[in-house]
Amino acid sequence: MTYNELNAIASVLHQCHDPCNFLVFGLTHETLLWNSLNHNGVTVFIDQSSFLVSQLEGKHLNIEAYDVRFTTRVSDLYDLIDLYKEKVRDECRPVQNLLFSDCELAVNDMPNHIYDIEWDVILVDGPSGYSSEAPGRMSAIFTAGVLARNKKDRAKKTHVFVHDAGREVERVCSFEFLCKENLVKCVDSLAHFAVERMESNLFEFCANSISSSFEELATSDDFFDGEE
Helix, strand or coil, rough: CHHHHHHHHHHHHCCCCCCCEEEEECCCCHHHHHHCCCCCCCCEEEECCCHHHHHHHCCCCCEEEEEEECCCCHHHHEEEHHHHHCCCCCCCCCCCCHHHHCCCCCCCCCCCCHHHCCCCEEECCCCCCCCCCCCCCCCHHHHHHHHCCCCCCCCEEEEEEEEEEEEEEEEHHHHHHHHHHEEEEEEECEEEEEEECCCCCCCCCCCCCCCCCEEEEEHHHHHHHHCC
């Protein structure tokens, strides 16, 4: 990440009135930094690689990390979006217990206690999304959106950061599950959203429906308009 991207996340962590609950999708060069910056809080890392998780935990006993199997592929993006739209009032609704979810986009095999934590900050910087066969970050962004809306405390928004937000998967899924109206700012290739709790009887992730096609959103520059 760039200095500006690192600083944007660090600033939000610093502003937590209580110790932050910080969920990170992806093990990266910044992993140790995130754990250090949130030293009084709960920091949990989720990654696709069991090897990297075991290697990290072997060297750093104070780090909590888990491997998760992501079953999606970047090339399946629009098929998955279509499936989600068919099931948004059922398996893929925005407020649900993800542990028991049958939605194709849900990450439902994290340790049980992960779903019970009130997450203050979520960073989506994994899994890998650099090729059509890579798992992509569709499930991580969907899951972040649901975890934020499941929060019990209405007064506290969940800050969700999506790295590489200019890429097609990240851009389309951020618009769909985190929503343009929740966009705080974009810094370089990092998008920052603040997502509120939602009532369980609502079935639309975004208050303002997206009028453009997903293909148009994937190539649009509007996502970063006016943001530095």
